[in-house]
Each structure stands twice: as structure tokens, then as C-alpha cells.
Amino acid sequence: MRLLIVGTLEGQLITASKIAMDRGASVTHAATIEEMLKVLRAGRGADLVMADVGLDIADLIERLEGERFHLPVVACGVKTDATAAVGAIRAGAKEYIPLPPDPEMIAAVLAAVARDQSSIIYRDAAMASVVRLAEQIAPSDASVLVTGESGSGKEVISRYVHARSSRANRPFISINCAAIPEQLLESELFGHEKGAFTGAIARRIGKFEEANGGTLLLDEISEMDVRLQAKLLRAIQERVIDRVGGGKPVPVDIRIIATSNRDLAEAVRAGTFREDLLYRLNVVNLKLPPLRERPTDIVELASHFVERYARENGVRRRPISEEARRMLLANPWPGNVRELENTMHRAVLLAMGDEIDVDAIRMPDGSPIAPGRSADARLAADVAATAEAVSRALVGRTVADVERDLILDTLDHCLGNRTHAAKILGISIRTLRNKLNQYTDEGVNVPGPGEARIAVA
Template sequence: MRLLIVGALSGQLTAATRIAIDKGAAVVHADSVDMALRTLRSGRGADLVMIDVAMAIGDLIAGLEAERIHVPVVACGTSTDARAAVNAIRAGAKEYIPLPPDAEMIAAILAAVAADTRDLIVRDDSMAAVVRLAEQIAGSEASVLVTGESGTGKEVLARHVHRRSGRAGKPFISVNCAAIPEHLLESELFGHEKGAFTGAVARRIGKFEEATGGTLLLDEISEMDVRLQAKLLRAIQERVIDRVGGGKPVPVDIRIIATSNRNLADAVREGTFREDLLYRLNVVNLKIPPLRERSADVSALADHFARKYAEINGMPRRPISADARRELISAPWPGNVRELENTIHRAVLLASGDEIGVEAIRSPDGSRLGHGFGGRTEETVAKAAATAEAVTRSLVGRTVAEVERELILDTLDHCLGNRTHAARILGISIRTLRNKLNEYSGAGLDIPAPGEVRSVA
């Protein structure tokens, strides 16, 4: 986790920096916005920027956008400075951290940005076989494709491969291809030269060069535009890149690991993914089974998360009761490890008594976890059938386009405007979702921004 602190290191900001370092962050400091931009251009990248609320946050955000640098920004300042906090969020900061700093709040923000805080915990034979294969090929230079459903731990396994490789002492750089808009991703990966486009005031080093000597993880690579895939293929084959606007190839020495929650062979048939690139990436395929097929891992992970969140929240450690453990093992876990982690965190907060009982194992809406069709009572099945029939009748007389539009926008509301989460729930690519939203916006519809829902008339 690489953290860039922007502002004078005095008082509470110094304390925040010490906390971040104690939580495992590698911290770089910049006195000014200009210095921060120079740092980010130079190849000393950051996973998160923390800026003093008194600094020109709008100038930093504008500079990042103009130079196509994709990095989340959080502001920090005294808790009494409410106006400055509001202005920071309006300027584009993703979060506001009140000072004096709270260690657990900083830890939570760092953990939300950096997935490397997650541990690789394996007890189930099916997952153990995948890890053995990962360790067997870790020392090679072969490209690796890690596949599996969303939330199964693909990035965690990729980091494990890096730690077991000969490149372990070098950088591990992760790029989420689904989270970065198409027009920014090329510059993010390959960098750019001064004058390459309006706003490119200086050379910028991209992720390929940042990762030189180490490993570059291309997360959710199926979301990469086909035109950019051609440039990626050349980089993998020839070990050189071309910065945007550059005329001289730049040699790079990296190992590529890619992840996908989609079937790339299907994407090849659909024309959205290059077949030659798939062959280059898929030298070794590490296919992670879904959590519902790893019952031993469910139990071990649940114990781990129970200890972790008891400590984080300053609560007593409680064992998971036998009934609660059976409930966890029998749940379908469509969100996999990520969903299990959230469920246990919630259970730690809701539990009372000496154990985490079954009454604390709840969905976000407070209901019991689903157990699939086989575990339902006849009454529940009848209610579900009646609901399904009512929904079907409500669709009659409407066009497919109308139903699709309502489903997409309702799902986006459910995800508070988060495009990536909505696309995963809908089972479509982030590119397809963005195209649909652009279409709806052009038709005059209200499209929620990230963190928002549609306004209700």
C-alpha cells in the first residue's frame, strides 16, 4: 500500500502519517500540490493520496484529471472545520478524515484501497490444490491468468504468487481495468510524454515502468478495450512499451498476472477480447472455486474474520457457535469471501453473550442468510411463486428496452451509483453499462453519480 501525504507535516497530520506507517503503508510526502503531481508523474506512484484540507484540493483534482492520473484522494483536517470538509468533497475528494486521527478509521480507509491486507487462508482441499499449483509456478516468468467469481480472492492469490517468486523484493503494482475509464487507462498503463494531449504538461511514468523488476497485476482484464489490448499484446511479446505521444520504445522487465471473473473464451467468440492476447496471458490458469464449494474454508475464514473485527472494534473475542457455523457453511455466498467477511463483521457487532450465535448471522437488511431452494419451507416457496407471478404480470405490455432500462437504473440506485458493483450484479461489462448510461443520459434521464441515488419527484 503506497500512500502520498500532501501538506505540511506538522501536528495532527504527522500523527496520521505515523498511524499509516504502523498499518503497513509505504508513505511518501509532498509539501505542495505541484510536488505531489511531480511525484506521481515520476513513477513513484501511489495507491492513495491524503491531502491537508487547507491545501488547494481542487487544483490537485484538476491536475490529476488533466494529466490522466487515476488515484483516489482523501482530505483530512480538524473535525470542527465542517465547511472545509464539504468543499473538499465537492472538489473531488472521495472521503474526509477528521483530525486528530482515529487509528481504526485510517486503517479502514487503507484496507478499502489496498486488498493486500487480506490473508490467504486455505483449509479446503479444492483451494489447496490451486495454491499448490500457484506455488509450483511462482518462480517462473510465465504469465498467469487467475479466474473465478467476484470476491473469491483473485488478487490475494496473485499477491501470493508474487511473494513466492524471484521478484518478491520488487514492486507489485495492481491496476483495476474495470474501475478506470477507457480514455484514462492507456496513459495509466503506459504513461505519456509532454504534450501528448491537452493537459500533459510533463512526462508521466505509467504502471508498466513503475512495476519494472516486479509484477504487474491487470485486474478484470476482460474490461479492457480491444484497441488497447493490441498495445498490451506487444508489450508482453516484445518487453517494450510506447508511452502515449512517444516515438521511442521503452524496455520493461515485468511479470504479468491478469484476473477475470468472466469466461475469456466466450469474450473471444463475442469479439470483445483478442484470442492472441488470451494465449499470451493464459500460460498458466489458476481457477479459484467459489466459496460455496469450499466449506472448510468458510469455517476457517469465519474464525479469522471474527478475530480480526473483534480486535478492530475493541470488542471481546467470541467463538462462533455450532448453529451459526452450520448456517455459514450452508449459505450460498454469491459474493464469496468478500460477502462472508462483511457478514462476520456485522455478526461481531450484533452478537451478545459468550458466542456469536445464529441470531447474529444476518444479511445487510437484517434477514436470515439464504439457503437455496432446498432449504425453503412450502409456505416460503408459495410466497416466492406468487411474487414471481406478480412481477411477470407487471412486465406484460412493456418493451424489452423499457424493462432493461428500469432494471439497470434500479440496480445502480441499489449500489449507490457504483458502476463496477452494478455491472457485476447485472452480469454485464462495465463498458456496456457505461454505454447504456450515456444513452439514457442523452435521452434526458437522471443518472445517479457515484455515492448518489436518483432524485425522486
């Protein structure tokens, strides 16, 4: 676990550092947000940021997102600083730790991050065979290609392989090839020198160098431009990379794991993926079955998510009723584990009685799940219904009204998480925050983190 502590709370943060190191974490300290960014640009990396609540947490998170450092942030401060604590959570911090630090709380936060990164929940025989293969090949340095539908757990199994490899104590670095514009992906992978291109204000170490000695996950590699694939192939074959604007090769020692939700053999035939790169990546293939083909895992995962989100939201953990279990098992889950997770998170917040019943198992728009329908039929019906509803709803409305509803509905879908909502909307968190402040001033109900707007008939 790599912990980056940001701030200057004198002895309090020093104590927190010592507690974290006693619990096995490697700790780096930065006094300011700018120093934090310098540490991350230098490739020293982090799995968790613990920030002094006296800093501008919203700005800190926005700066991280702006430079594509996707890290969980925990705020910490003196116990009496309640207003700042609430502000930090609303800005996107995952947790607030009061100081002086409690060793058990520090340990719990570190354990939660580690657990989220490397745990895997399964019971079904179809998934068990994949896990057995993952355990068998984990100690090697062979490249691994993980395939499966979106939301089936490709990154989870990748972290599982890393955690059981000889590189487990070294970094696990992930990069989503589909989420980064083509013109920036090369710099993200291989780094760049200062002045290499417009906006390159300082040297930045790429993911290959950051992962040196550990594992690099190339998520959704099928989305990588074919021209960049040639440079990736050279890096894998020769174990050297060239920074953008750099003058000499840099040696690297990493294990490559790649994921794809598309048929790469078909992509090779279509000319969008290099055949020689596929051979390099596909030494071992871990093919994850979709959730509908591993029914024994559905209730197991649902119970796991109920326990997790009840704890995170500070609500009582309720068991899942028998009728709700039957509904979960009958649903085709086209979004796989990710869809199930979101559904159970919603159910934890909506449940009213002693159990999580069918009334709490709902779609994001509040409609009940319709079990037993095929994924394709359900998707087609949903698309048609949504298109018709959107068309009718927009007529006669102003652009400002439509924008407001879109922002608030997205925030509602993200359960009040500003950072996630801003990502989906394609705007900065600062822009989102300004819009929400405007709506609050206008008397509009804006949900806080973990809250959802409840429509009253």
C-alpha cells in the same frame, strides 16, 4: 511498502518518516496535494498515503479518485486536533494517527496494509492445491492467468504470487480493466504525454512503467477492447510500450498476471478476445474454486473477518455460535469471499449478545439469509421480489424523495463510507457530501463512517 507522506508538520512528519523507514518502508514526501499528484503522475507510486490532517482531506481523496489513484489514506495531526480528526475519518480516511508519532502505531498501520495486500486465509484441500501451485510458480517470471467467479479472491492470490516472487521488493500495480472507460484505459496502461488529448494537462506515467521491475495485475482482462489487446500483446512480447502521444518506445521489465471471471476460450471463439494474447497470458492457470466448493474455508474466513472488523470498529470480538456456523456452511455464497466478508462485517455491527448468532447473519436489506437454496433460485427470487417492491415503492413519490432514499440506502450498505458510496452511485464525493449536508440540515439521520441506520418497526 511505499509510503507517501503529504503535508508540512515540520519535525513531526520527519519523525514519522524515519520511523516508517526503520520499519522497512520506502518514503516519499510531498508538501501539498498538487505535489502529491505530481509524484503519482510521475509513476513513483505508493501503497499508502499519510496526510497532514490540516489539509483538506476530502479534497485530497476526491483528487486521488478523480485521477484514478486508488490508495488508502491515513490522516495524522496533533493530539488536540480532535475535530479535524473526526472530519478526516468522515471524509474517507482509513485511520487517524496522533502526533508526535508512536513507533508502534506507525508499525501497526504499515503491517495492516501489508497484511491486507498479501495474506491469504484457507484450510480447504481444494484451495490448498491452488496455493501450492501458486508457491511453485511464484519464483519464475511466467505470465499467470487467474480465473474464478467474482469475489473468489483472484487479486488476493495474485498478490500472494508477487509476495513470493523474486520481484517481491518491487512494485505490485493493479488496474481494473472493467472499471475504466475504454477511451481512458490505453492512457492508464501506457501513460501519455502532455497535450496528447483533451484533458492531458501533464505527462502521466502509465501502469506499465510504474510497475517496472515488479508485477502488473490486469484485473478482469476479458473486458478490454479487442483493439487495445493488440497493443498489449506487443508490450508483452517486445517489453516496450508507447505512451499516448509519445515519440519513442519505452522499455519495461514486468511480470504480467491477468484475471478473468469469464471463459476466455469462449471469448476467443466469440471474437472478443485475441487467441494469441490468451496464449501469452495463460502460461500458468490458477483456477480458484468458488466458496461453495471449499466449505472448510467458510468458518475459517468468517472468524478472520469477525476479528478484523471487531478490531477496526472498536467493538468486542464475539465468537460465532454453533447455529450461526451451520447457517454459514449451508449458504451457497454466490458472491463468494466478498459476500461472506460483507456479511460478517455486518454481523459484527449487529450482534447483541455474547456470541454472533443467526439474528446477526443478515442480507444487506436486513432480511435473514435463507440457507440451502441454490444460488440461481435464490438470485431469481431476490430479483423478482426486489423488482416488485421497487415498483410499488416508487408510485406516488417525488424524484427528490427517491434520490434521497437511494443515497442513504447506499451509504448504509457501505457502512457510512463516503468514498465507496460515491463510487457505487457514480457521483463525486463532493456531490455526495453536499447532498448529505443538505439531508442533515433537513433533520435526516445520516450515518457516520462505520455506522448503519437501524430501522425501527
